[in-house]
Amino acid sequence: MAAGVATWMPFARAAAVGWLPLAQQTMPKPPVDKTSRSDEILFVNVSGLRFQTWKNTLDRYPDTLLGSSEKEFFYNEETQEYFFDRDPEMFRHILNFFRTGKLHYPRHECIQAFEEELAFYGIIPEIIGDCCMEEYRDRKKENQERLAEDTEAENAGDAPLPPDATLRDKLWRAFENPHTSTMALVFYYVTGFFIAVSVIANVVETVPCRPLKGSIKDLPCGEKFSVAFSCLDTACVLIFSCEYLMRLYAAPSRCDFARSVMSVIDVVAILPFYIGLIMPENEEVSGAFVTLRVFRVFRIFKFSRHSQGLRILGCTLQACASELGFLLFSLTMAVIIFATVMFYAEKGTKGTTFSSIPASFWYTIVTMTTLGYGDMVPDSIAGKIFGSICSLSGVLVIALPVPVIVSNFARIYHQNQRADKMRAQQKVRQARIRMAKKGATNAFLQHKEDGGLQGGDSDSTAFCVKNRSAFEHQHHHLLQCLEKTTNHEFTDEVTYSEVCMMDSMGFRTSRSTSLSSQQGSTTTCCSRRAKRRAIRLANSTVSVSRGSVQELDTLHVTKTPVGTQYPQSRSSLNARTGDLKLNCTDYTAAIISIPTPPANSPDESLPNSPAIPGILRNSRSSIYNTQETVKISSL
Amino acid sequence: MGAVVGTLTMGERTKGERRRPSRDKIDDDFELSIVCHRPEGLDKLEAQTNFSKQELQVLYRGFKNECPSGVVNEDTFKQIYAQFFPHGDASTYAHYLFNAFDSAHSGSIKFEGFIMALSTLLRGSVREKLTWTFNLYDINRDGYINKEEMTDIVSAIYDMMGKYTYPALKTDTPKQHVDAFFQKMDKNRDGVVTLDEFILSCQEVNFLYIYTIIIVPPTYSCLLL
Numbered sequence: 001m002a003a004g005v006a007t008w009m010p011f012a013r014a015a016a017v018g019w020l021p022l023a024q025q026t027m028p029k030p031p032v033d034k035t036s037r038s039d040e041i042l043f044v045n046v047s048g049l050r051f052q053t054w055k056n057t058l059d060r061y062p063d064t065l066l067g068s069s070e071k072e073f074f075y076n077e078e079t080q081e082y083f084f085d086r087d088p089e090m091f092r093h094i095l096n097f098f099r100t101g102k103l104h105y106p107r108h109e110c111i112q113a114f115e116e117e118l119a120f121y122g123i124i125p126e127i128i129g130d131c132c133m134e135e136y137r138d139r140k141k142e143n144q145e146r147l148a149e150d151t152e153a154e155n156a157g158d159a160p161l162p163p164d165a166t167l168r169d170k171l172w173r174a175f176e177n178p179h180t181s182t183m184a185l186v187f188y189y190v191t192g193f194f195i196a197v198s199v200i201a202n203v204v205e206t207v208p209c210r211p212l213k214g215s216i217k218d219l220p221c222g223e224k225f226s227v228a229f230s231c232l233d234t235a236c237v238l239i240f241s242c243e244y245l246m247r248l249y250a251a252p253s254r255c256d257f258a259r260s261v262m263s264v265i266d267v268v269a270i271l272p273f274y275i276g277l278i279m280p281e282n283e284e285v286s287g288a289f290v291t292l293r294v295f296r297v298f299r300i301f302k303f304s305r306h307s308q309g310l311r312i313l314g315c316t317l318q319a320c321a322s323e324l325g326f327l328l329f330s331l332t333m334a335v336i337i338f339a340t341v342m343f344y345a346e347k348g349t350k351g352t353t354f355s356s357i358p359a360s361f362w363y364t365i366v367t368m369t370t371l372g373y374g375d376m377v378p379d380s381i382a383g384k385i386f387g388s389i390c391s392l393s394g395v396l397v398i399a400l401p402v403p404v405i406v407s408n409f410a411r412i413y414h415q416n417q418r419a420d421k422m423r424a425q426q427k428v429r430q431a432r433i434r435m436a437k438k439g440a441t442n443a444f445l446q447h448k449e450d451g452g453l454q455g456g457d458s459d460s461t462a463f464c465v466k467n468r469s470a471f472e473h474q475h476h477h478l479l480q481c482l483e484k485t486t487n488h489e490f491t492d493e494v495t496y497s498e499v500c501m502m503d504s505m506g507f508r509t510s511r512s513t514s515l516s517s518q519q520g521s522t523t524t525c526c527s528r529r530a531k532r533r534a535i536r537l538a539n540s541t542v543s544v545s546r547g548s549v550q551e552l553d554t555l556h557v558t559k560t561p562v563g564t565q566y567p568q569s570r571s572s573l574n575a576r577t578g579d580l581k582l583n584c585t586d587y588t589a590a591i592i593s594i595p596t597p598p599a600n601s602p603d604e605s606l607p608n609s610p611a612i613p614g615i616l617r618n619s620r621s622s623i624y625n626t627q628e629t630v631k632i633s634s635l
Numbered sequence: 636m637g638a639v640v641g642t643l644t645m646g647e648r649t650k651g652e653r654r655r656p657s658r659d660k661i662d663d664d665f666e667l668s669i670v671c672h673r674p675e676g677l678d679k680l681e682a683q684t685n686f687s688k689q690e691l692q693v694l695y696r697g698f699k700n701e702c703p704s705g706v707v708n709e710d711t712f713k714q715i716y717a718q719f720f721p722h723g724d725a726s727t728y729a730h731y732l733f734n735a736f737d738s739a740h741s742g743s744i745k746f747e748g749f750i751m752a753l754s755t756l757l758r759g760s761v762r763e764k765l766t767w768t769f770n771l772y773d774i775n776r777d778g779y780i781n782k783e784e785m786t787d788i789v790s791a792i793y794d795m796m797g798k799y800t801y802p803a804l805k806t807d808t809p810k811q812h813v814d815a816f817f818q819k820m821d822k823n824r825d826g827v828v829t830l831d832e833f834i835l836s837c838q839e840v841n842f843l844y845i846y847t848i849i850i851v852p853p854t855y856s857c858l859l860l
Contacts, residue, residue, distance in 0.1 A: 075692070490801075
């Protein structure tokens with residue numbers, strides 16, 4: 001953007017006089033400026049709020065909407081002003097940009113609304129002034145991240161699988177989203193149960209049980225019931241192995257899965273058992289094997305698939321990795337310093353426990369974390385002084401990174417809460433959106449049911465026409481045209497399923513068979529009407545045969561008032577092609593013609609859409625001339 | 636120890652992990668998202684099309700409201716049509732229609748292109764309208780409409796009807812429709828329909844229902860119907 005450069009143009013041109021003495025060639029002729037020299041005040045009306053500004057102010061930025069000829073599209077001849085149907089509050093900021101050259105971001109406004117206004121007026125957000133740029137960028141990033149997460153949460157796994165999903169896909173989905181199917185849920189809970197059983201067994205087998213008969217020493221339960229425990233352990237390991245192999249098979253990318261943290265945990269959980277199987281019964285090696293059994297405790301981490309809280313904690317710790325690292329580092333530094341000091345302070349004391357600097361590490365850590373076991377205590381005065389300094393500084397060092405970790409945890413926790421809330425509300429939202437959509441589709445069907453396609457009787461049609469906006473008129477007209485093109489009608493689910501049922505029942509009246517023979521390619525509005533009437537007749541006879549009376553009440557097909565002959569036979573219905581041609585030309589005339597320009601139309605009272613009276617006249621006439629329908633009294 | 640615990644308890648879908656790559660992506664999007672197109676002057680457009688100044692103003696205001704960036708891309712088109720025809724799936728037809736508007740195949744429609752097409756459709760001569768329709772059907776722009784192209788278009792139109800129709804749509808309904816169409820249109824029975832055959836056939840028989848396929852977004856409808 002030529003920031004304000006345009007205003008300096010006359011100055012630069014005047015200053016060019018300084019070149020004249022030096023010029024070696026004659027200067028080119030100045031461009032002829034045909035536009036009027038005098039500046040004028042422009043009126044800009046934004047949703048009723050009138051702004052006035054100099055034309056030059058707006059011309060400063062020629063590649064925006066207001067500075068270019070694009071604003072002519074919004075010029076209102078009658079009121080001699082530029083009218084924009086946008087937010088007047090935001091426009092204040094836009095206009096201030098033109099006046100001062102700096103764009104400010106209003107903090108109380110929604111970031112997206114602001115961006116939409118900027119996009120409309122053709123101003124790029126990058127020129128926001130430094131005072132507001134930080135805030136703008138932060139909020140924009142936050143907003144985008146939130147939206148990205150929301151869309152991810154929407155798309156992630158809750159959508160139904162495509163019908164051609166392989167067993168692999170289904171299996172993977174069952175593993176990742178256990179709430180999608182009952183089998184997956186069962187599997188989920190079963191594995192959770194076995195993890196718990198395995199962990200508890202590991203714990204319980206070390207508890208001392210009552211000794212065997214004839215022995216005094218207490219025996220840990222693991223040795224007393226060694227068979228039972230080993231069976232339990234084997235069973236658990238088998239289940240975990242099966243689970244791991246199934247996950248490996250179902251994973252879309254096996255390498256990625258094998259490298260993921262959860263699979264590493266799975267492997268670590270079951271590996272000791274297999275190593276124990278393979279390893280020979282060797283004395284030295286069995287010592288190492290016992291150590292390996294420690295790793296069985298890592299099975300508890302398998303719970304993180306089942307517990308979201310654990311995952312949040314893990315997230316937090318990962319997000320705060322740098323703060324934790326800092327904590328660790330500063331603690332190490334302090335430990336080394338104080339341990340050295342304490343060692344040298346206590347060196348003189350007889351029989352001191354501070355035997356070496358590494359030995360003093362233990363004292364320092366216990367003191368700094370305010371544990372104070374009391375197994376190592378300084379005796380000398382210097383030692384006590386330094387000991388107290390150590391404990392005080394310990395409190396400070398540990399307290400520093402904690403708020404960062406806490407705030408990170410709060411943020412991640414709230415995000416998860418939001419994600420859960422979104423998911424819970426998603427179903428309600430989708431249901432509401434579906435309802436609204438259905439409303440739109442049903443409006444058209446309702447309109448047809450109400451007999452809105454009848455002709456002639458102006459009172460009743462005017463009534464139903466009044467209740468619909470011009471847009472609805474046109475939309476319904478469009479849908480009718482599509483029906484005509486495809487020679488099929490829109491219906492709702494109920495009617496469709498009825499028809500399907502009828503077809504599947506093999507029920508065919510003589511009427512409908514002759515109907516199907518007619519199904520050619522030429523559309524005849526009347527024959528379609530007749531088909532609909534006939535199917536309704538067929539429907540009614542079916543319902544009579546079923547014995548249900550309510551359906552008869554729904555049969556009403558209005559009679560044309562123009563006095564056309566009530567068609568008694570099939571053949572007469574086909575003879576309406578003359579009327580048909582008229583109807584179709586009316587349709588096309590309605591669509592292709594444009595009403596007279598607003599200046600000529602008598603109704604100028606509607607300011608925004610002066611062509612509407614003309615439209616209504618056209619569409620009304622076309623609706624009136626549509627095909628007639630025939631009344632049949634209920635049987 | 637905390638960091639170790641943190642990494643060990645990570646679930647498959649952790650927010651922290653994904654945060655970093657998405658942050659960089661957001662920065663990139665931030666830079667590239669501003670695309671603005673301004674149309675030619677009002678006078679020039681008035682000269683080139685059959686619309687009056689006021690009509691152009693109305694059209695542009697609506698266009699600008701829907702697409703502040705000044706261009707329509709195919710996704711927007713599909714969304715608009717999905718709203719118009721909620722019963723069925725309008726995306727295939729919207730795709731063909733978009734290609735018909737976007738004669739330069741640039742992937743987006745600017746206001747000028749939009750207006751030119753509308754001018755032809757609404758205010759053009761019969762021959763111009765039929766030529767535009769022919770171009771709509773001729774998907775690969777080779778000057779001939781063959782059965783496959785026609786089947787594609789007709790299937791797309793039938794898709795818009797959706798599932799719940801009376802009578803129920805059969806799988807070969809589009810094909811029957813296409814066969815009947817070719818019966819009427821293909822004069823010399825060579826399997827393709829040329830522009831002249833098309834225009835001739837449309838003018839002699841009242842296949843005016845073909846014209847009714849032209850569909851425009853709502854904000855212009857006050858002008859057009």
